[in-house]
Amino acid sequence: MLLSVSVGEYLKSLFFDRLPFFPDNIRISLFIIMFCLIATIEIYLYVFLKKAKNKRDNYLNANWKEKISNMLSNIIIYGDEDDGLENVVNHFLPRFKKLPLKRKRVRNILIEEIRIYHSNFTGFTADVLKELFIKLELHKYTLEKLKSNYWEIQIEGIREIAQFWLYEYDQLVFALTDHEHEIVRMEAQTAHVRLNRDNPFKFLDHMRGRILPWHQLILFEIITKAKYVKIPSFVKWLGSRNDSVVIFCLKLIGYYQQLDALAEIVKLLKHPQEEIRKMSVWVIGKMEAEFVEEELLKIYPKETQKVKLEILSALGKISSGNYLSFLKDCLLTPDFEIKMGATKAILGHGRKGKLMLQELQSVVSAKNSQIIAHVLDARI
Amino acid sequence: MEAGFYFFEQIFNSAIFYFALVVMASYIFLCFFSALEMKAYMRKNSFIDYREILVSPFAPSVSILAPAYNEEATIVDNVKSIMSLHYSNFEIIIINDGSKDHSLEKLIHAYQLEKVDFCVNEQLNHQPIRGIYKSRNSSYAKLIVIDKENGGKSDALNAGINVSSKDLLLCIDVDCIVEQDALLKLVKPYLEEKKRVIATGGVVRIANSCEVEDGRLVKVHMPKNIISRFQVLEYIRAFLMGRMAWSRLNGLLIISGAMGLFDKEIVIKCGGYSHETVGEDMELVVRMRRYMHDHNLKYQVVYIPDPLCWTESPVDFKILGRQRNRWTRGTIETLWTHRDLFFNPKYSILGMLSYPYWLFFEWLAPILEGIGIITFILLASFGKINWEFSLILFTMVYTFSILLSTIAVLFEERSYHQYTSGKDVLKLLLLAFIEPVVYHPLTIYWSIKGNIDKFTGKKNWGTMTRAGFTSNQKNKLEPSSAQNLKTKQEQSA
Amino acid sequence: MARILLVEDEELMLKALEFRLKKDEHEVEIAKDGREALLKIQSADFDLIITDIMLPFVSGLEIIGKVKQTPHLAKTPMIVLSAVGLENVVLEAFELGVDDFITKPFNLTELTIRVKKLLKK
Numbered sequence: 001m002l003l004s005v006s007v008g009e010y011l012k013s014l015f016f017d018r019l020p021f022f023p024d025n026i027r028i029s030l031f032i033i034m035f036c037l038i039a040t041i042e043i044y045l046y047v048f049l050k051k052a053k054n055k056r057d058n059y060l061n062a063n064w065k066e067k068i069s070n071m072l073s074n075i076i077i078y079g080d081e082d083d084g085l086e087n088v089v090n091h092f093l094p095r096f097k098k099l100p101l102k103r104k105r106v107r108n109i110l111i112e113e114i115r116i117y118h119s120n121f122t123g124f125t126a127d128v129l130k131e132l133f134i135k136l137e138l139h140k141y142t143l144e145k146l147k148s149n150y151w152e153i154q155i156e157g158i159r160e161i162a163q164f165w166l167y168e169y170d171q172l173v174f175a176l177t178d179h180e181h182e183i184v185r186m187e188a189q190t191a192h193v194r195l196n197r198d199n200p201f202k203f204l205d206h207m208r209g210r211i212l213p214w215h216q217l218i219l220f221e222i223i224t225k226a227k228y229v230k231i232p233s234f235v236k237w238l239g240s241r242n243d244s245v246v247i248f249c250l251k252l253i254g255y256y257q258q259l260d261a262l263a264e265i266v267k268l269l270k271h272p273q274e275e276i277r278k279m280s281v282w283v284i285g286k287m288e289a290e291f292v293e294e295e296l297l298k299i300y301p302k303e304t305q306k307v308k309l310e311i312l313s314a315l316g317k318i319s320s321g322n323y324l325s326f327l328k329d330c331l332l333t334p335d336f337e338i339k340m341g342a343t344k345a346i347l348g349h350g351r352k353g354k355l356m357l358q359e360l361q362s363v364v365s366a367k368n369s370q371i372i373a374h375v376l377d378a379r380i
Numbered sequence: 381m382e383a384g385f386y387f388f389e390q391i392f393n394s395a396i397f398y399f400a401l402v403v404m405a406s407y408i409f410l411c412f413f414s415a416l417e418m419k420a421y422m423r424k425n426s427f428i429d430y431r432e433i434l435v436s437p438f439a440p441s442v443s444i445l446a447p448a449y450n451e452e453a454t455i456v457d458n459v460k461s462i463m464s465l466h467y468s469n470f471e472i473i474i475i476n477d478g479s480k481d482h483s484l485e486k487l488i489h490a491y492q493l494e495k496v497d498f499c500v501n502e503q504l505n506h507q508p509i510r511g512i513y514k515s516r517n518s519s520y521a522k523l524i525v526i527d528k529e530n531g532g533k534s535d536a537l538n539a540g541i542n543v544s545s546k547d548l549l550l551c552i553d554v555d556c557i558v559e560q561d562a563l564l565k566l567v568k569p570y571l572e573e574k575k576r577v578i579a580t581g582g583v584v585r586i587a588n589s590c591e592v593e594d595g596r597l598v599k600v601h602m603p604k605n606i607i608s609r610f611q612v613l614e615y616i617r618a619f620l621m622g623r624m625a626w627s628r629l630n631g632l633l634i635i636s637g638a639m640g641l642f643d644k645e646i647v648i649k650c651g652g653y654s655h656e657t658v659g660e661d662m663e664l665v666v667r668m669r670r671y672m673h674d675h676n677l678k679y680q681v682v683y684i685p686d687p688l689c690w691t692e693s694p695v696d697f698k699i700l701g702r703q704r705n706r707w708t709r710g711t712i713e714t715l716w717t718h719r720d721l722f723f724n725p726k727y728s729i730l731g732m733l734s735y736p737y738w739l740f741f742e743w744l745a746p747i748l749e750g751i752g753i754i755t756f757i758l759l760a761s762f763g764k765i766n767w768e769f770s771l772i773l774f775t776m777v778y779t780f781s782i783l784l785s786t787i788a789v790l791f792e793e794r795s796y797h798q799y800t801s802g803k804d805v806l807k808l809l810l811l812a813f814i815e816p817v818v819y820h821p822l823t824i825y826w827s828i829k830g831n832i833d834k835f836t837g838k839k840n841w842g843t844m845t846r847a848g849f850t851s852n853q854k855n856k857l858e859p860s861s862a863q864n865l866k867t868k869q870e871q872s873a
Numbered sequence: 874m875a876r877i878l879l880v881e882d883e884e885l886m887l888k889a890l891e892f893r894l895k896k897d898e899h900e901v902e903i904a905k906d907g908r909e910a911l912l913k914i915q916s917a918d919f920d921l922i923i924t925d926i927m928l929p930f931v932s933g934l935e936i937i938g939k940v941k942q943t944p945h946l947a948k949t950p951m952i953v954l955s956a957v958g959l960e961n962v963v964l965e966a967f968e969l970g971v972d973d974f975i976t977k978p979f980n981l982t983e984l985t986i987r988v989k990k991l992l993k994k
Binding site: 014025026028029030032033036037039040043044046047048050051054152155156159183210212213214216217218220221251336337340367370371373374377379380 | 394397401404423424426427432433435436437438439494496497498499501502503514515516521568570571572574769772773775776779780782783786787789790793794797802805809
């Protein structure tokens with residue numbers, strides 16, 4: 001008791017009476033001590049209040065989630081095409097309407113669960129889920145999200161529109177493709193591709209800046225998975241000055257095997273960008289375009305290492321057999337990767353290639369013979 | 381004599397005091413940058429569906445390199461756990477670095493391995509390979525096991541890099557517990573940054589007392605052992621506050637050896653892991669960054685705040701001391717090897733900020749602190765101490781270090797709140813009160829000891845490579861120099 | 874009426890599939906991760922196994938390998954149900970001996986038809 005009184009007295013004299021007479025550094029120290037103590041106490045309070053709130057939130061969320069996912073599972077397995085979409089949805093609608101959807105927590109969980117289910121199913125199940133989404137008028141909240149001041153909320157809205165194929169809002173999404181925030185722009189473009197039936201690839205015409213690999217990856221996924229997207233001939237963008245657009249279109253051309261683009265792709269073999277040349281060679285290999293082989297061989301000697309390897313791999317895929325002797329000669333170069341690439345390309349020629357490698361194995365140098373053994377081993 | 385003392389006093393009163401203020405301010409800055417970076421990261425990734433990377437044919441390919449030395453007890457489970465990582469295009473390369481136990485036999489038996497005629501592209505130097513193994517069973521087609529002569533961790537990793545046929549390298553400690561989506565998260569920066577990413581690092585956490593089943597973390601607990609518990613606080617502070625800030629500034633010097641994803645092309649071009657240092661993880665990052673500067677290439681080194689990798693930390697002071705001793709020597713060696721970076725404008729932030737920061741705060745600060753303590757004791761024995769003032773100064777540093785630790789706990793709570801029970805958080809917060817007086821002085825001692833060992837040429841790192849690495853010497857992190865200021869303050873009394 | 878093992882780690886999917894298969898009067902065992910799946914395979918026989926690939930603890934590919942290499946299980950039909958429809962993954966799965974590969978998103982009716990077909994064999 002006595003001690004605490006005297007400590008209090010001491011602190012009082014320290015901070016009030018004696019403060020002006022201390023040297024600078026001591027005064028500053030005293031201020032810093034005060035600051036640190038107050039800040040620490042505040043953080044303590046914050047951490048524990050937050051913790052209590054989170055605990056309650058988690059508990060409530062888990063309960064609602066359980067309930068909602070059970071309801072959704074029931075609607076998913078209930079009935080099939082013969083029962084008719086309307087009937088199935090109407091059967092369950094009253095139950096869903098009883099949920100307190102005015103409450104943000106419940107609404108968000110419901111939207112999220114419907115979205116996840118919808119993204120996992122196609123066909124009748126997906127249609128039922130969409131119908132439910134609309135009938136519950138959840139799309140109204142989606143529109144609100146689009147107008148939000150927070151970009152991450154806007155993105156949520158965009159994603160819902162794309163997920164549920166809400167075609168009527170396509171224009172709203174399109175407006176966001178010029179959004180100041182980069183990620184919103186990207187999401188809007190992606191959604192637009194999914195929704196627009198007439199000209200989904202318009203954005204490629206006036207793409208500002210580079211399409212990041214991440215964006216390309218998502219776009220590629222959307223384009224190749226979406227059923228209603230009209231696939232244009234991507235050759236018209238190969239002349240684009242935007243290198244990333246060219247690369248992206250090459251990927252798509254390869255995926256859709258658009259053979260009519262080959263003539264343009266051959267021209268790209270002279271492109272100043274290494275990445276584009278490499279990608280072009282990859283597409284040629286993927287399409288197994290035999291008549292371009294000669295062209296590939298012509299550029300080979302002057303090419304960079306990466307493109308050379310791609311050419312060898314392309315020759316292996318085309319596997320016309322016309323250039324086996326060239327591939328064999330590649331084994332004479334000192335470069336390990338080239339040798340390996342050439343050997344793999346020979347193996348790409350099927351039985352013929354395999355026989356050739358087996359024959360070669362006994363006549364080539366020890367190192368080359370090791371490479372051949374490596375390539376011939378199916379386990380590696 | 382009196383004049384001499386007066387002069388001495390003036391220097392400590394003003395110069396060192398203000399230097400200390402600058403140091404403290406720099407911590408506040410780091411804290412601030414870190415908060416910004418964390419917030420931006422959380423916001424950007426809150427709605428990301430990592431499945432997009434998983435299902436894409438254009439996701440980069442990854443080789444996972446895991447060197448193993450005498451790990452027979454756990455290696456089979458560890459490999460199984462690595463094999464179940466969520467990623468579509470990857471291979472696993474386990475390098476048995478001349479283990480003296482039955483690690484290799486266990487692997488061969490468990491995964492039906494057989495020796496194959498693997499032809500290695502010898503781009504980096506390493507000890508001879510005794511054999512390379514693959515499985516007969518095609519469900520283990522992703523697995524490659526290299527058996528080689530012992531050469532230490534760097535050497536093992538270099539051998540793995542030579543065998544790798546993918547574009548990116550994930551270097552991990554084989555006994556680490558890796559989160560299943562770790563690869564997806566680490567790969568993402570490679571896809572989305574505007575500059576070329578040469579390396580990404582993940583946060584390392586302490587796995588002691590956590591529930592682990594089949595090489596996977598099931599439930600997170602606060603370690604029961606007090607020594608590990610100190611390290612939990614230290615790791616949170618270093619990773620969530622220190623490294624995130626450096627990542628934002630693009631000045632990151634170190635990616636822990638326990639988990640890092642590297643661009644293979646750059647790693648090979650700059651010569652792979654160095655055999656010359658015990659701090660090979662830090663040295664590699666510095667060398668890669670130099671390489672990019674020397675070739676005028678734009679690049680970035682990124683840190684991911686998600687807890688991706690869990691590791692068993694040392695539970696006794698002897699092993700911990702050895703680990704810290706090694707880290708100190710690694711830091712000295714790296715700083716010395718790249719001494720020309722010091723305030724070299726050619727290397728922009730690397731030379732002007734990161735390097736000096738490491739030199740002054742990571743290497744020099746513990747030494748200054750040690751000198752400070754000795755000076756304080758000397759002065760006290762001459763009766764030259766103003767006890768009231770030194771108490772005030774000491775309290776300032778003490779409260780400041782508590783504040784820093786508390787902020788670190790706040791970051792953890794706001795982001796990943798791995799420690800769900802309030803009790804665990806409270807334990808962590810209370811630990812902040814004793815850490816500066818109990819744990820911190822020990823880290824100072826180990827660090828000084830490391831310096832002494834290094835400079836007296838006690839070359840136990842020479843034998844280090846032959847002994848291989850043990851499981852307790854791993855991920856390096858910034859030693860908490862938050863409280864380094866303490867003794868500087870004491871002196872000014 | 875058949876005994877089906879369902880291996881899937883997403884709660885939502887698991888629930889929907891379980892409900893659906895039970896509606897067709899199948900007896901459904903569920904496993905939420907690869908390890909649980911391996912245990913269940915060892916302890917009981919199944920007429921059909923539906924599995925995801927990316928699973929906690931043990932990957933789906935390893936489960937397939939295990940089933941196909943265990944003599945008394947090898948004939949059990951297997952369907953892979955996965956979001957990863959990449960060429961190399963699909964080929965790997967077929968090489969290991971699965972009977973069907975369905976990529977998410979998928980049509981629930983289609984799945985039940987395929988299940989029926991495989992069970993008839």
